[in-house]
Amino acid sequence: MSPSHASDVPxxxxxxxxxxPATGLKSWLLTxxxxxxxxxxxxxxxxxxxxxxxxxxxxxxELLTPGPTIMDxxxxxxxxxxxxxxxxxxxxxxxxxxxxxxFLVPLMLGAKDVAFPKLNLLSFYLYMLGAVVALYGMIHxxxxxxxxxxxxxxxTTVTKVVPILLGAFILGFSSILxxxxxxxxxxxxxxxxIGWNRVPLFxxxxxxxxxxxxxxxxxxxxxxxxxxxxNAFGWGIFDPARGGDPVLFQHFFWFYSHPAVYIMVLxxxxxxxxxxxxxxxKNIFGxxxxxxxxxxxxxxxxxxxxxxxxxxGQSAFDAGVFxxxxxxxxxxxxxxxxxxxxxxxxxxxxxxxxxxxxxxxLFFLVFGGMTGVAVATVSLDVHWHDTxxxxxxxHFIMVGATVMAFLAALxxxxxxxxxxxxxxxxxxVGAVMVILGFNFTFIPQFLLGNEGMPRRYFSYPERFxxxxxxxxxxxxxxxxxxxxxxxxxxxxxxxxxxAGPNPWHSRGYEWDTASPPLPENFEETPVYTRGPHExxxxxxxxxxxxxxxxxxxx
Amino acid sequence: MADPRPIxxxxxLATHHAHGMxxxxxxxxxxxLTVVTxxxxxxxxxxxxHVAVALLIAIAKGALVALFFMHLWDQRGAxxxxxxxxxxxxxxxxxxxxxxxxxxxxxxxPPGSAGALPWGGADxxxxxxxx
Ligand code: HEM
Ligand SMILES: [Cu+2]
Numbered sequence: 001m002s003p004s005h006a007s008d009v010p011x012x013x014x015x016x017x018x019x020x021p022a023t024g025l026k027s028w029l030l031t032x033x034x035x036x037x038x039x040x041x042x043x044x045x046x047x048x049x050x051x052x053x054x055x056x057x058x059x060x061x062e063l064l065t066p067g068p069t070i071m072d073x074x075x076x077x078x079x080x081x082x083x084x085x086x087x088x089x090x091x092x093x094x095x096x097x098x099x100x101x102x103f104l105v106p107l108m109l110g111a112k113d114v115a116f117p118k119l120n121l122l123s124f125y126l127y128m129l130g131a132v133v134a135l136y137g138m139i140h141x142x143x144x145x146x147x148x149x150x151x152x153x154x155x156t157t158v159t160k161v162v163p164i165l166l167g168a169f170i171l172g173f174s175s176i177l178x179x180x181x182x183x184x185x186x187x188x189x190x191x192x193x194i195g196w197n198r199v200p201l202f203x204x205x206x207x208x209x210x211x212x213x214x215x216x217x218x219x220x221x222x223x224x225x226x227x228x229x230x231n232a233f234g235w236g237i238f239d240p241a242r243g244g245d246p247v248l249f250q251h252f253f254w255f256y257s258h259p260a261v262y263i264m265v266l267x268x269x270x271x272x273x274x275x276x277x278x279x280x281x282k283n284i285f286g287x288x289x290x291x292x293x294x295x296x297x298x299x300x301x302x303x304x305x306x307x308x309x310x311x312x313g314q315s316a317f318d319a320g321v322f323x324x325x326x327x328x329x330x331x332x333x334x335x336x337x338x339x340x341x342x343x344x345x346x347x348x349x350x351x352x353x354x355x356x357x358x359x360x361x362l363f364f365l366v367f368g369g370m371t372g373v374a375v376a377t378v379s380l381d382v383h384w385h386d387t388x389x390x391x392x393x394x395h396f397i398m399v400g401a402t403v404m405a406f407l408a409a410l411x412x413x414x415x416x417x418x419x420x421x422x423x424x425x426x427x428x429v430g431a432v433m434v435i436l437g438f439n440f441t442f443i444p445q446f447l448l449g450n451e452g453m454p455r456r457y458f459s460y461p462e463r464f465x466x467x468x469x470x471x472x473x474x475x476x477x478x479x480x481x482x483x484x485x486x487x488x489x490x491x492x493x494x495x496x497x498x499a500g501p502n503p504w505h506s507r508g509y510e511w512d513t514a515s516p517p518l519p520e521n522f523e524e525t526p527v528y529t530r531g532p533h534e535x536x537x538x539x540x541x542x543x544x545x546x547x548x549x550x551x552x553x554x
Numbered sequence: 555m556a557d558p559r560p561i562x563x564x565x566x567l568a569t570h571h572a573h574g575m576x577x578x579x580x581x582x583x584x585x586x587l588t589v590v591t592x593x594x595x596x597x598x599x600x601x602x603x604h605v606a607v608a609l610l611i612a613i614a615k616g617a618l619v620a621l622f623f624m625h626l627w628d629q630r631g632a633x634x635x636x637x638x639x640x641x642x643x644x645x646x647x648x649x650x651x652x653x654x655x656x657x658x659x660x661x662x663x664p665p666g667s668a669g670a671l672p673w674g675g676a677d678x679x680x681x682x683x684x685x
Contacts, residue, residue, distance in 0.1 A: 215643050247662070251651040302643060306650065315658035318650065 010500025012419045013514035020519045032117035033519060037124050038102030039417065044128065045099055048090035050486075055083035057479055060441075060472040066462050076458035077144035078159065084147030085138075085164060089171050090131055092398060093260065096267030097213075098123065098178050100409050101206045103417060105182055107510035107517060108200045110191025110526040115184040119177050126174035134167025146456060148257070151238035151249040155230040162231055165224040172217045172224075175263075179213030182206055193528030200509060200532040201277075201290055205270030208294035212259045212266070212301065220256035223249065247313050254305035262301040264398055265365075266294060268405030269336055272361055275408050276340045277533040278506040279355040280347025284533050286339045296332035304329055307376045311385045319378050326376035333369055337362065352504075353427030357408035360435040364400025368393060371446070386456075389449025392442045400438060407434065407485065414489065415503045419516040420496030426488045433481030440474025507534055580622045587615050 017035045021027065028036055062069045062076055071079070102120065106113055114120050137143065141160035145153055154161050186199065186207050199207075226237050227249070236242025238249040277284050284290055306314060306322030314322075340362065349355065371393040375381045384390060414422050444467040449455075453464045460468070502511040509532050513522055594607045621627045626637055655663060 215640060219647065245655075245663070247654070248651065251647075251654065255647050302646060306654070309654075313658070313662040315654050315656075315662075317657040318654040321650070321653070 010498045010503065012498045013501070013516055013518070015518060016419065016514065016516035017519045018516050030121075032113070032121055034102045034106050034114045034117065034120060035417075035517060035519075035521075037120050038099055038104075040124055041094055041102060041127070042099035044131070045091050045095040048086050048131070049095070052083055052086035052091055053479065053482065055079055055086065057475060059083060060475040062458055063460070063468050064472050066460050066465055068459065071458070073458045074144065077456070078138075078142035080456060081143045081146055082138050085134065085143075085168070087398075088147055088260075088264075089134070089168050092264045092402060093171075093175060094127060094178075095406055096271065096402070096409065097182070097206055097209050097263070098127070098174070100271070100413065101178070101182060101209075101267065104413065104510055105185060105203055105206060106189065107416075107513065107521055108203050108508065108532070109185065109189055109194060110509060110522065110528065111185065111189035112521050112525075114181045115189055116181050120181055123174045123177040123181070126170055126177065130167045130170030130172075130174060132167075133170060134164050137161070137163030137167060148253060149224070149227060150253075151227060151230070151246045152240060152244070154227055155239050162228050165228045165231075169221050169224045169228075172221045175213045176217050179210035179217075182210040183214070191526050191528060193526075194509075197287070198528060198531045199291070201273035201284060201287070202270040202508075204291040205266050205273065205294045208298040209263055209266040209270075211295075212263050212298050216256045216259040216263075216302070219252060220260070223252040223256065226252075247309065250309050250312055250314075251305070254308045255302075258305040258308065259298070259301045261394070261397070262297055264402050266297060268361065268365075268402040269294065269297075271405040271409040271412070272340065272358055273336075274506075274508055274533075275354045275358050275412055276343050277535070278412065278504050278508065279350045279352060279358070280344045281350070281505075281535045282343055282347040283531070283535055284339065285342035285345075286335075287531070287533070289335050290339050293332040293335040296335075297329065300325075300329050300332065304376070307381070310378050310381045323376060323378045327373065330369065330373050333365070337366060350504075352411075352424060353422070353431050354408040354412040356428055356431035356435070357404045357411070360431070360438070361401050361404040361408065364396050364404060364438070368396030368400055371396065384449060386454055387449035388445040388453050388455055391455050392445035392449060395442050395445070400442070404435070407431070410485075410489070412504070413510075414492070415499030416510060416515050416517070418493055418496070419499055420492055421499045421503060422492045422496060423488055426484065430481050430485040430488070433477055433484065437474050437476070437478030437481050441471050441478055442474070444468070444471040444474070508532055576622060580618050583618060584615055587611050587618075 017033055028040065031037065058070070059076070059079055062071055062079075102114070137160040140163075143149075143154075143157070143159045143161045143164050145157060145159070145161060149161065149165065186203055190199070229235060230237045230239060230244070234242065236244040238244040238246050240246060273284060273290055304322060304326040306318055307326045309322075310319050340358075371389070375384050375390060375393055411422060411427055414420070448464055448467050448471075451464070453460055499515055501513065501515050503515075504511070507530075509526075509528065512526060591608060591611045594611070595604065599607065620637070626634065629637075
């Protein structure tokens with residue numbers, strides 16, 4: 001056997017980033033260690049995920065009966081707005097790039113840290129500041145515009161949109177700084193031996209995400225500021241009553257927000273590319289295709305924004321142009337899907353929790369993506385626009401793909417981040433509940449939308465009742481699954497069995513260092529003589545126990 | 555490749571060679587262009603040419619600032635490429651948005667916006683008949 005499998009009793013690295021150089025609160029709040037910053041992002045984003053999830057459950061309970069159930073219409077409007085804002089701006093956009101990306105990108109490049117550690121910490125504080133400002137607005141009045149803040153309503157509503165817009169504006173800067181940091185890190189901090197063709201696929205995808213963050217986010221900032229200004233001073237920019245053009249707002253907003261959906265889904269693809277290799281014990285099928293398709297997705301994602309404006313008064317000609325352009329985005333995603341599937345072929349698959357989430361991911365991504373192509377067809381969208389069909393479409397990708405990838409990442413890298421293992425059996429139970437619960441929640445919504453139930457209403461005709469009950473039931477299963485995951489992960493933090501440096505026998509570079517990693521990542525700068533996903537040697541393709549054999553430290 | 559030093563080094567050299575005169579010249583050019591902007595606004599031009607002229611002058615000024623005050627002129631290929639790429643995306647945003655206004659059902663355009671651009675755009679108000 002190759003000596004790298006020799007460690008029979010996994011050891012917990014005693015001097016690690018969690019306890020060195022210090023453990024006090026101050027040492028965390030002032031840290032410049034990308035790993036600690038990543039962990040802080042992960043914790044914060046997870047808290048917001050729970051908050052957003054709570055809002056979602058309240059929405060689903062309200063929709064349990066056709067009439068008013070537990071709240072009035074105004075409260076309902078505020079609730080779905082808060083749900084959207086929290087989930088998108090506070091959880092979905094930062095979770096994987098700022099959380100896992102921060103933790104992993106330097107480790108995967110053999111670097112000691114990101115290129116600008118202080119900027120990295122600033123990015124975290126901007127995130128917290130933006131969150132506090134937005135939450136202030138939510139507590140003191142909330143907003144009832146939906147996360148899209150469409151004008152002219154958002155410039156005239158009496159609810160507190162300005163602080164929420166300002167919060168989102170600040171969050172944008174956090175996003176930009178993180179993106180900038182990753183781009184420079186990838187260009188300048190790669191260890192010897194990591195040429196562009198050995199950059200791990202996770203980093204490639206995060207790199208593509210960063211490009212979008214830098215190019216698109218400023219447009220969102222500009223737009224939100226214009227709305228805030230119009231709301232505060234009554235200038236006529238978007239409000240037709242004052243000579244503005246509301247469709248202009250939609251152009252600006254979606255110029256950011258369509259690429260932003262790729263800010264959410266590219267990091268998910270980043271995770272999946274790693275997971276699929278590690279758990280099928282095979283080199284990725286078509287490294288270059290998978291790597292460059294990330295850039296392709298980032299690029300074509302900028303050409304499709306008008307598909308959100310099909311029924312908004314956009315010209316029929318522009319709608320046609322955007323409809324055709326939207327068809328191109330399928331190409332690069334399909335490349336990835338086929339390559340992941342081909343990677344499985346003849347692999348020695350270990351059906352662990354991360355792999356279970358991968359399976360869920362693949363289904364949801366394809367289903368969600370295909371329905372995306374369907375709604376990007378102008379004639380079909382006239383029927384589906386602003387119905388539950390659209391809600392189901394984007395939840396399939398954002399929850400279905402991105403949350404699955406987030407959970408896969410959480411389980412796959414849990415041993416690296418904490419040095420401990422989670423209970424595999426419970427992991428699979430959680431995964432099954434999450435995946436099934438998710439299907440039960442959103443498949444009824446596709447049907448509802450197709451039958452014409454509009455989104456963003458707190459009551460509905462009785463003929464929609466049965467499917468709404470089904471959806472709420474599904475959401476309850478989903479929530480229960482997530483609670484189980486939360487509970488066993490929290491328990492594992494303290495009582496989980498020691499994992500050792502590389503419990504999955506993964507070939508990813510980040511597994512070459514101890515678990516949890518040293519504060520300075522590596523004893524000395526590593527030099528790489530192999531690619532990041534090479535399982536060709538027999539000892540790696542079929543390692544002795546593929547699974548970590550949990551042993552308690554003596 | 556993975557070493558950031560050469561870039562910093564070149565930049566350092568470049569800034570040393572650029573004498574202060576350059577900044578003065580650019581500054582004067584900016585002032586002149588500002589005056590031109592004002593003057594152009596007083597001249598009678600047909601249709602939406604005022605907006606076009608003002609935008610052209612603004613682009614020229616922005617280019618001067620980016621090239622000389624922000625040292626893009628002294629940068630190597632990759633950095634210039636990145637800058638040009640971002641300009642291309644700005645053009646994309648403006649281009650496809652204006653395409654919408656120009657081909658839209660006229661009444662969907664805000665009142666008074668017709669003819670804001672030299673090449674027109676769909677006019678929401680009925681054309682004025684020559685007397
Ligand atoms: C890849 C990940 C994707 C994500 C995260 C995503 C997300 C979203 C979101 C959040 C919305 C709703 C926005 C709102 O609140 O109004 C939406 C709507 C839409 N998506 Fe996607 N989407 C994805 C993929 C696609 C693809 C591949 C296409 C088509 C090529 C597509 C086409 C559309 C269209 C046309 C709408 C507007 C439907 C309407 O409002 O009538 N999406 N998507
Ligand atoms: Cu879109």
